[in-house]
Amino acid sequence: xxxxxxxxxxxxxxxxxxxxxxxLSLNHPSFTAIIGxxxxxxxxxxxxxxxxxxxxxxxxxxxxxDPTKEPKKVRSMVGYVPQRDRVSFFVPMRAKxxxxxxxxxxxxxxxxxxxxxEAAVKKVVSMVGIEEIADRRFDELSGGQQQKVLxxxxxxxxxxxxxxxxxxxxxxxRSQSEIMSLLMSLxxxxxxxxxxxxxxxxxxxxxxxxxxxxxxxxxxxxxEDVLKEEILKRVYGDRIGxxxxxxxxxxxxxxxxx
Amino acid sequence: xxxxLSPFLVKAYVAILLMAGIxxxxxxxxxxxxxxxxxxxxxxxxxxxxxxxxxxxVTNMTLDPYVVAAMFASVTTLFAGYVGxxxxxxxxxxxxxxxxxxxxxxxxxxxxxxxxxxxxxLDGYLVGDILILKDSEIAMLSILTIAYMIIFTLFYxxxxxxxFDPEGAEAMGMNVSLYDFMIFFLIGLAGSVATKAVGSLLxxxxxxxxxxxxxxxxxxxxxxxxxxxxxxxxxxxxxxAVSLLFDMPSGGSIAVVASLTYxxxxxxxxxxxxx
Ligand SMILES: Nc1ncnc2c1ncn2[C@@H]1O[C@H](COP(=O)(O)OP(=O)(O)OP(=O)(O)O)[C@@H](O)[C@H]1O
Ligand SMILES: [Mg+2]
Numbered sequence: 001x002x003x004x005x006x007x008x009x010x011x012x013x014x015x016x017x018x019x020x021x022x023x024l025s026l027n028h029p030s031f032t033a034i035i036g037x038x039x040x041x042x043x044x045x046x047x048x049x050x051x052x053x054x055x056x057x058x059x060x061x062x063x064x065x066d067p068t069k070e071p072k073k074v075r076s077m078v079g080y081v082p083q084r085d086r087v088s089f090f091v092p093m094r095a096k097x098x099x100x101x102x103x104x105x106x107x108x109x110x111x112x113x114x115x116x117x118e119a120a121v122k123k124v125v126s127m128v129g130i131e132e133i134a135d136r137r138f139d140e141l142s143g144g145q146q147q148k149v150l151x152x153x154x155x156x157x158x159x160x161x162x163x164x165x166x167x168x169x170x171x172x173x174r175s176q177s178e179i180m181s182l183l184m185s186l187x188x189x190x191x192x193x194x195x196x197x198x199x200x201x202x203x204x205x206x207x208x209x210x211x212x213x214x215x216x217x218x219x220x221x222x223x224e225d226v227l228k229e230e231i232l233k234r235v236y237g238d239r240i241g242x243x244x245x246x247x248x249x250x251x252x253x254x255x256x257x258x
Numbered sequence: 259x260x261x262x263l264s265p266f267l268v269k270a271y272v273a274i275l276l277m278a279g280i281x282x283x284x285x286x287x288x289x290x291x292x293x294x295x296x297x298x299x300x301x302x303x304x305x306x307x308x309x310x311x312x313x314x315x316v317t318n319m320t321l322d323p324y325v326v327a328a329m330f331a332s333v334t335t336l337f338a339g340y341v342g343x344x345x346x347x348x349x350x351x352x353x354x355x356x357x358x359x360x361x362x363x364x365x366x367x368x369x370x371x372x373x374x375x376x377x378x379x380l381d382g383y384l385v386g387d388i389l390i391l392k393d394s395e396i397a398m399l400s401i402l403t404i405a406y407m408i409i410f411t412l413f414y415x416x417x418x419x420x421x422f423d424p425e426g427a428e429a430m431g432m433n434v435s436l437y438d439f440m441i442f443f444l445i446g447l448a449g450s451v452a453t454k455a456v457g458s459l460l461x462x463x464x465x466x467x468x469x470x471x472x473x474x475x476x477x478x479x480x481x482x483x484x485x486x487x488x489x490x491x492x493x494x495x496x497x498x499a500v501s502l503l504f505d506m507p508s509g510g511s512i513a514v515v516a517s518l519t520y521x522x523x524x525x526x527x528x529x530x531x532x533x
Pocket of ligand 1: 036
């Protein structure tokens with residue numbers, strides 16, 4: 001089965017064709033990164049996968065289901081980590097209440113948390129390593145901490161697929177590598193991961209597929225097949241070069257043992 | 259000295275208790291990012307009440323002005339919610355400001371053409387006097403407040419989620435537009451109840467200021483809601499006591515106590531954090 005299967009997908013927003021004739025097929029499980037310039041339609045593609053936007057034409061299947069026909073089923077199988085700046089800072093929610101959200105939305109009002117929900121939240125909190133901040137206000141956490149909380153929220157309902165929209169925005173290298181190893185362990189457990197990012201150099205060694213999106217799929221496949229100068233030029237223009245150094249420079253977080 | 263258990267004082271106690279429930283709508287407005295919404299709904303209610311009084315005066319119908327006030331307030335907030343779905347927070351702010359202006363203009367115009375005895379009734383919606391509410395009015399406002407609190411309790415999570423992260427909530431399968439409209443409707447209803455109970459001017463003091471103060475002090479949404487109601491109670495009863503002790507108008511005293519609470523909190527927080 002494929003996690004995402006799109007053919008001839010066209011999506012319009014207010015009459016403006018944001019995605020045109022997108023053809024994409026990602027196997028399950030797999031780790032995929034989407035890159036592309038600002039306004040390329042990356043967020044739009046994620047929202048179409050979730051059934052939040054309806055395609056004008058073409059077809060899309062997510063875990064074998066049609067998100068335009070069965071949005072609830074798709075959304076129960078797919079965890080979504082939105083761009084962090086889309087979240088309101090007027091709401092003084094505690095981090096653990098934010099995490100519980102994706103379990104409680106599937107209940108009937110008044111959606112009170114059961115012992116099992118609390119246990120599930122606790123488990124994810126320790127899995128993501130955010131025990132110290134679970135009781136603090138979300139709006140008072142740092143960018144990287146907020147990102148971890150939002151990821152914890154997406155995985156607490158045990159999805160088969162995880163969509164992340166620029167999860168490394170405003171996140172330092174240490175948190176970034178922690179998030180990365182978390183995503184890799186999920187991938188090993190059989191979860192498909194689809195991540196929008198602007199910085200592909202950090203993920204190049206761990207992803208299975210790379211998709212270059214610019215209104216349509218310009219290139220898709222193994223990262224080394226996509227990251228070619230003549231392909232990137234078509235999207236980013238002349239001012240980009242591909243440099244690869246072996247061994248490359250890496251940021252490795254050091255544990256402080258005193 | 260006034261008897262603290264005299265019937266008109268007991269009614270005032272009940273009215274302030276109702277406001278403690280209604281003040282939750284102030285918290286919700288702060289969460290939704292439009293803190294002034296209850297006050298704007300209240301001024302729309304004021305315009306509605308004016309129209310209601312005028313129509314029943316001119317046509318001799320027995321029309322309860324409060325019904326028109328409640329309709330005006332909820333239609334206004336629902337309209338703001340509708341506008342907001344397309345235009346975002348700026349559009350909501352513009353729609354609500356327009357409703358406030360319209361409400362106050364209607365009030366001013368109707369007040370000008372009404373006979374003196376009806377002006378007094380109308381002015382009760384601007385600067386309400388919690389000491390002269392009728393039993394039947396207290397009963398009606400109690401029922402509305404209780405209904406409001408039940409709906410709020412049932413849909414607490416939805417309301418918080420929609421305010422926190424509408425996109426994420428929708429991606430989790432929630433019907434976000436439905437619950438967003440519910441938020442706006444509840445705030446309109448609350449605004450009209452507050453207008454009838456204490457007058458539209460006091461909404462700032464008893465609904466909005468407590469919510470803003472509570473947000474500064476709370477570690478969670480639940481804590482913020484409880485604290486908002488507590489501050490409303492404090493300001494209401496404190497203000498009432500001040501008004502009786504110093505023989506001042508109740509509305510003004512309540513407003514002063516509420517504002518002092520806010521200022522005191524901010525100063526206290528500063529001092530506390532410096533240490
Ligand atoms: N509601 C909307 N109505 C009209 N156009 C929209 C709307 N939302 C987005 N767009 C347009 O669609 C295009 C793609 O937007 P999208 O958010 O998918 O880009 P993106 O690749 O995620 O960009 P970024 O890297 O900046 O996040 C942009 O040109 C944007 O202006
Ligand atoms: Mg985007």
